[in-house]
Amino acid sequence: MKLYHKKNELSLFIEEAKAENKLVGFVPTMGALHDGHLSLVNKALIQNDVVVISIFVNPTQFDKQEDLKKYPRTLEADVSLLKSLKAENIAVYAPNAEDVYGDKIMSMSFNFDGLEDEMEGAFRKGHFDGVGTIVKRLFEIIKPDNAYFGEKDFQQLQIIKKLVEKHKMPVNIVACKIHRTKDGLAMSSRNTRLTKQQRKVAPFIFRILKSAKIKFGTKSAKYVTEWVEAQFRKQPLLDLEYFTIAEASSLKPVKRKSNKKSYRAFIAVYAGDIRLIDNIALN
Structure with a gap:
């Protein structure tokens, strides 16, 4: 496994792989890796080939x-976890902000045909401009053939598909199922910040989603x-x-159900100051 902090060094590694006609897969993360991330890596x-x-x-x-400052940064543990996969064809890109953005750390503005205005976009202004900016930048640096994203962030997944479509980027987006703990909680790096009491009650979120799915079969x-x-x-x-x-x-929020359309339920919940999101396919 190789670790790179500079995009120029990573680019040389990718160019060599491309010269040998190797397929390049890409898994973008913000670190604090867990089994959910590993499921994406294993699929990739x-x-x-790389x-x-x-x-x-x-x-x-x-x-x-405040959320940015509190976000867990565990590079050493992350690298150790990836090494446990014992895969020689893995490269880790762990840059600083300047290596990615240069001297101007700011978002571009995007139009995702309204996808950015719903749910997360309504509650987190500018969030998807930031997501679009970093994903576009990473695609330009890594030039992957396939990129892997979890369905836990389903809205983000749809937006990235729209980004690729609008900017005609030659990358295939692979959606990966939500990875859950045994009690149903969707795996997230934020889960490590939950208190014991919060962690005990957090699976309530998925239980409610499953019940909502059943009710949606017969109710509005x-x-x-x-x-x-x-x-x-x-x-409480x-x-x-x-x-x-x-x-x-x-x-778009459903107004009247149709048997010809697919629906999902989306949820965002706070446990103290920790924000948890989840979703489930309804039909």
């Missing part, structure tokens, strides 16, 4: 500077939404920010 290892994992806490996608989106909101009012340790049932492709 199966489908590619896999690049970026470990970079991107400053432009945080709407709250409005009924299900009101039911979910009522359940969270009974749970979790504060519901939003619950939305939306069309999977457009991310």
Whole structure:
């Protein structure tokens, strides 16, 4: 396994792989790696000759500077975890912000055809400009054939697909299923910040999503939404920010169900100051 801090050094490694007609897979992360990340890496290892994992806490996608400061940075542990895979064809790119952005650390402005205005975009202004900026920049540096993203951030996944489409970038986006702990909590780097009491109650989120899926089979989106909101009012340790049932492709909230469309339920919840998101396919 190779570790690079400079894009120029990484580029040489990628150029050599491309010269040998090797497929390059890419898994972008912000570090604090866990089994969910490893599931993406393992899928990439199966489908590619070389896999690049970026470990970079991107400053432009945080709407709250406090959240940026608190985000866990565990590079040594992350590298050790990746080494445990015993794969020689892995390269880690762990740059500083200047190596990625140069002397101007700022977001570009994007139009994702309205995908950026729903859910996360409504509550985190400018967030998806930051996401689009870093993903576009990393694609330009790494030039992957395939890039792997988890469905836990389903809205982000749809936006990255739109980014590739609009900018005609030659990369295939591979969606990967949500990786969960045994009690159902979606794996996230933020989970490490939960107190014991918060961690114990956090699986409530997925239990509610599963119940909402069942109810959506016979009830309206409005009924299900009101039911979910009522359940969270009974749970003092979790504060519901939003619950939305939306069309999977457009991310627009559903007004009237159609058998011809696919729907997902999206949720954002605070446990103290720790924000947890999840989603589930409804049909």
